[in-house]
Amino acid sequence: DTAVSQTPKYLVTQMGNDKSIKCEQNLxxxxxxxxxxxxxxxxxxxxxxNNKELxxxxxxPNRFSPKSPDKAHLNLHINSLELGDxxxxxxxxxYGQNIQMSQYFGPxxxxxxx
Amino acid sequence: SQKIEQxxxxxxxxxxxxxxxxxxxxxxxxxxxxxxRQDPGRGPVFLLLIRENEKEKRxxxxxxxxxxxxxxxxxxxxxxxxxxxxxxxxxxxxxTGRRALTFGSGTRLQVQP
Numbered sequence: 001d002t003a004v005s006q007t008p009k010y011l012v013t014q015m016g017n018d019k020s021i022k023c024e025q026n027l028x029x030x031x032x033x034x035x036x037x038x039x040x041x042x043x044x045x046x047x048x049x050n051n052k053e054l055x056x057x058x059x060x061p062n063r064f065s066p067k068s069p070d071k072a073h074l075n076l077h078i079n080s081l082e083l084g085d086x087x088x089x090x091x092x093x094x095y096g097q098n099i100q101m102s103q104y105f106g107p108x109x110x111x112x113x114x
Numbered sequence: 115s116q117k118i119e120q121x122x123x124x125x126x127x128x129x130x131x132x133x134x135x136x137x138x139x140x141x142x143x144x145x146x147x148x149x150x151r152q153d154p155g156r157g158p159v160f161l162l163l164i165r166e167n168e169k170e171k172r173x174x175x176x177x178x179x180x181x182x183x184x185x186x187x188x189x190x191x192x193x194x195x196x197x198x199x200x201x202x203x204x205x206x207x208x209x210t211g212r213r214a215l216t217f218g219s220g221t222r223l224q225v226q227p
Contacts, residue, residue, distance in 0.1 A: 004157070104160070107156060
């Protein structure tokens with residue numbers, strides 16, 4: 001009965017590789033987000049999708065490309081991984097495009113780039 | 115520049131006491147503010163939302179205040195329990211400009227039995 005799930009939970013990879021993180025929610029929400037939490041614990045929004053359409057695209061390198069095949073899924077693909085990409089990536093979802101709604105977070109994907 | 119500040123030092127209190135956590139912000143006109151709890155190795159969990167025209171919100175042992183003049187929110191946990199030990203994050207949303215939640219770095223609360 002997991003609400004927001006992410007795979008994989010841990011990801012260790014070499015610099016320069018390409019990797020993907022998958023996110024799925026079974027809450028019936030139509031808005032999904034990707035956040036990055038760095039070593040100082042700041043949680044920063046990267047992208048937001050509403051009904052498969054991109055609505056928020058923060059200043060994120062072009063190497064990061066989100067894809068939403070349907071409103072229950074939001075995947076994150078990262079090209080040419082760099083050391084600075086090491087962080088915890090959280091997927092989240094909420095009802096509606098109105099961001100006043102509370103957000104439900106996944107368990108996070110811990111990415112370590114060597 | 116816009117800034118959200120939460121006490122980076124851990125707050126240690128005795129079980130049964132009231133924990134008070136602070137969230138200060140500058141160069142921001144938030145429409146509302148949310149508080150989340152984050153346990154180690156887990157994603158944040160939503161606790162409470164308070165709007166700019168609300169002074170106080172309560173939910174069971176939790177109470178949040180929002181003072182737009184002081185640019186501050188206080189988060190209280192009454193009759194604290196060891197199970198309340200976690201990191202608490204505040205997040206602000208503004209209706210103008212960047213329409214996204216901006217999170218503070220959180221304050222870690224440790225409740226001693």
